[in-house]
Amino acid sequence: MKKAVSPELAQRLPPGQFLTDKFPVLSYGPTPRFDPANWDFRVLGAVEKELRFDYQQFRALPQSSQVADFHCVTTWSHLDNRWEGVKIDDLMKLVRLKPEARFVIVHCDGDYTTNLSLGDFLDDDVMLAHRRDGRDLEPDHGFPLRLVVPKLYGWKSAKWVRALEFTPDDRRGFWEVRGYHNHADPWREERYSFQEDPEE
Numbered sequence: 001m002k003k004a005v006s007p008e009l010a011q012r013l014p015p016g017q018f019l020t021d022k023f024p025v026l027s028y029g030p031t032p033r034f035d036p037a038n039w040d041f042r043v044l045g046a047v048e049k050e051l052r053f054d055y056q057q058f059r060a061l062p063q064s065s066q067v068a069d070f071h072c073v074t075t076w077s078h079l080d081n082r083w084e085g086v087k088i089d090d091l092m093k094l095v096r097l098k099p100e101a102r103f104v105i106v107h108c109d110g111d112y113t114t115n116l117s118l119g120d121f122l123d124d125d126v127m128l129a130h131r132r133d134g135r136d137l138e139p140d141h142g143f144p145l146r147l148v149v150p151k152l153y154g155w156k157s158a159k160w161v162r163a164l165e166f167t168p169d170d171r172r173g174f175w176e177v178r179g180y181h182n183h184a185d186p187w188r189e190e191r192y193s194f195q196e197d198p199e200e
C-alpha cells in the first residue's frame with residue numbers, strides 16, 4: 001500500500017515516485033553465479049594503462065560508506081540506503097584517463113551494460129558497492145559488486161559489474177537502446193528516450 005508521506009520525505013521524492021520500505025529485485029535475466037577464483041574487475045578503453053584487479057585486490061581497495069536514496073523508473077523509491085564499497089573518487093586515483101575519455105560504459109556479467117557521461121560518473125556520490133545496510137549484497141541485488149549512482153534512475157546502478165570502459169563517444173547501454181532515457185535524471189523525470197532533446 002502507498003503510505004502517506006511526511007513533507008520532509010515528500011521533498012526527497014522525485015515526481016511520479018512513491019516511497020517503499022521494500023527493495024524489489026529488478027533484473028533482466030538470471031542472477032549470475034559468482035566464483036571468486038575467476039572474478040575480476042577491469043578498467044579499459046581510453047586510459048593510459050588498462051587495469052585488472054582480482055577479487056582479493058579489489059577488496060583491498062580503500063572502503064567507504066555513504067547513505068543515498070534510490071529511485072527506480074518503475075516508480076518505487078527507497079530512501080536512506082547505507083552503501084559500503086569503493087568510491088569512484090578513490091578508484092580514479094589509480095586510473096589515468098586519456099584526454100579523449102568522455103563517457104563510461106559499465107559492463108556486467110550477463111551482458112548488461114549501461115552508459116554514463118564522465119561528469120555523472122565522477123560525481124562524488126558514485127560508488128562500487130558490495131554491502132547495503134550492514135550486510136553483503138544478496139546475489140540478486142548485485143553481489144559481489146554493483147555500481148550505485150544515486151542521482152540517476154536505478155537502471156544506471158548496474159549490478160554484477162565487471163568492467164568500466166572509458167570511451168570518446170557515447171554508446172547506449174542495455175535499457176538505453178530499449179527505449180529508456182540516455183541520461184535518466186529522476187528529478188527531471190527523464191524516463192524514456194522519446195523525451196530526449198536532440199540538441200543535448
Ligand SMILES: Nc1nc2c(c(=O)[nH]1)N[C@H]1C(S)=C(S)[C@@H](COP(=O)(O)O)O[C@H]1N2
Binds near residue numbers: 109
Ligand atoms: N546487471 C544488471 N544491473 C541492473 C539491472 C539488471 O537487470 N541487470 N536492473 C537495473 C534496474 S532497472 C534497477 S531499478 C536496479 C535495481 O536494483 P535491485 O534489483 O538491487 O533492486 O538495478 C539495475 N541494475
Ligand SMILES: [Mo]
Binds near residue numbers: 026072
Ligand atoms: Mo529499474
